[in-house]
Amino acid sequence: MNTQSWLGRLLYGATHFEDNEEYLAFQFRFLCVLMSAGAVATLVFVLAAATGDNPMDPTHLRMMSVFSVLVLALWAWLRGHKHRFKAAAWLYLALCMVEFSSALVHVSADELRVLWFFLNIPGAYLLLGSRVGLTVTALTVVGLGLGNAHLARPYSPNAMMTAMVVLVYLGLFFHAYSSRSVSYFKRMRHSNERLATLASRDPLTQLLNARAYYQWCDHWLLGAARSGASCTVLFVDLDHFKRINDERGHAAGDEVLKAVATTLSEALRRSDVLGRIGGEEFSIFLPDTEPQQGAEVAEKLRQAIEQLSLSFDGRALRVTASVGVAGAQAGRSSMSAIQQQADQAMYLAKAGGRNRVSMLPLDASLSPT
Incomplete structure (x- = not known):
């Protein structure tokens, strides 16, 4: 000193x-x-x-x-x-x-x-x-x-x-x-x-951007490592979003993203964290939540997105999402490992026909990265 x-x-x-x-x-x-x-x-x-x-x-x-x-x-x-x-x-x-x-x-x-x-x-x-x-x-x-x-x-x-x-x-x-x-x-x-705010927020949806989102998640996992609290991550990917951009234009795609962001935000608890981590990809961190509870939340979110009533230039827009669910205990896995599992679960939902929820528990042997 x-x-x-x-x-x-x-x-x-x-x-x-x-x-x-x-x-x-x-x-x-x-x-x-x-x-x-x-x-x-x-x-x-x-x-x-x-x-x-x-x-x-x-x-x-x-x-x-x-x-x-x-x-x-x-x-x-x-x-x-x-x-x-x-x-x-x-x-x-x-x-x-x-x-x-x-x-x-x-x-x-x-x-x-x-x-x-x-x-x-x-x-x-x-x-x-x-x-x-x-x-x-x-x-x-x-x-x-x-x-x-x-x-x-x-x-x-x-x-x-x-x-x-x-x-x-x-x-x-x-x-x-x-x-x-x-x-x-x-x-x-x-x-x-x-x-x-400018450094941590996505300018279109005003959600946390990827850097700020993962930083918050890592901070929570670090703080909860001693208690071993459970958490669940949801990976939400909009179905056929590229088709919306190609056929209806990027302005229509932007309206869809903002509407989905609002829908997800309103359906979550104040303790949950939502971030836009890619073009049409959203990640949701659910603290103190078991995977099965997270799967129930994911299904409610999927239904809320499917029920959105959207239109652009007088034409209706139908939006659905595939959601991957992964759970873990703080201290046993890093955020990148949990997110990777949620990503794999989301691809299972895509392969299963889209517009559905798939859960893939985190492999306990997967070491933190």
């Missing part, structure tokens, strides 16, 4: 983010770094006060010690748990406001203590969004304006005016920045989703 990965695991824990959680990943990691760095920096001030290098009001010194402990505990609570991010962000923001207010009241000798409020505003925008950022900016401006007169050493009117203007400017700056950042991430995510 290299230094970077070790440091990342230390700061963030074992946290996995989905492809569409890019911005959440940034916010989560930013908060982890912010909390750990903030706690360490505060402890440095505490140690400096303890050694006499940076004398400090005892009340605020206790506040800083409590702040460090609470932030470290909050960081430990957040590590590895992305679903806790929003709650952790709110708690950290509240702790910071209390800590900075304590410094403003109790550390009157430090004229620059007001800068902590400036640093708080970017964090509010980046962690919790524009609405919270604007609210924190407004509360900070109002709080400083009303509270300045009650400080042991109030800031001069010129200093307060400068602080107010800079706070407002900083708030508006990060409002524009955070809004554009969120917009960018949303557009990037939408573009990635569109690209993923």
